[in-house]
């Protein structure tokens with residue numbers, strides 16, 4: 001009889017509480033964290049929060065604000081501190097820039113807004129050619145004219161310099177999806193993930209990078225248990241692109 005009690009309680013709850021309310025509670029339950037994770041950026045261990053639209057579970061570190069891509073970057077960086085100075089970081093994420101500042105002889109953040117160290121337009125970078133050792137560029141190219149931006153990034157790097165780049169990418173698509181006819185912001189979210197995304201990249205992202213002269217030297221992907229431990233996006237990649245001159 002005792003073993004029947006939970007089932008009876010559930011039956012009673014279903015009788016007393018209206019179905020729409022129960023459905024709402026069920027949806028709320030589905031947004032709760034699945035498991036405790038670790039943040040390699042700030043060393044937090046515990047439950048991550050929701051981020052994005054539609055919301056991703058176990059995405060946001062409550063301490064430093066890192067998302068999946070920032071944790072992937074930090075895992076890569078922790079093993080590869082060989083980036084050449086000066087380092088230029090476009091649209092720098094604060095939790096990364098705070099920590100990267102002290103790692104290099106010369107490190108600058110760059111953006112259109114005045115808070116950045118250097119106010120720069122990535123499509124028309126007012127810097128000397130061959131003046132930067134490395135550029136970090138996380139989730140920027142999908143917002144801009146990427147051919148102009150990639151050409152400019154190639155131009156400002158010294159020979160042997162590196163571009164470390166991430167973009168939203170659907171590996172199963174051969175070609176990048178762009179559609180200028182979709183102008184309604186809500187529809188752009190539906191098609192491209194964000195209203196200000198100009199495209200959703202396919203596997204041909206690599207050709208776009210190579211077309212301006214870069215060689216893709218390494219593609220770093222979070223693997224197996226790492227994805228679970230650190231709350232990474234399965235299959236997300238960091239492209240390390242070299243200017244060979």
Ligand SMILES: [Zn+2]
Nearest residue numbers: 039042061064
């Ligand atoms: Zn963190």
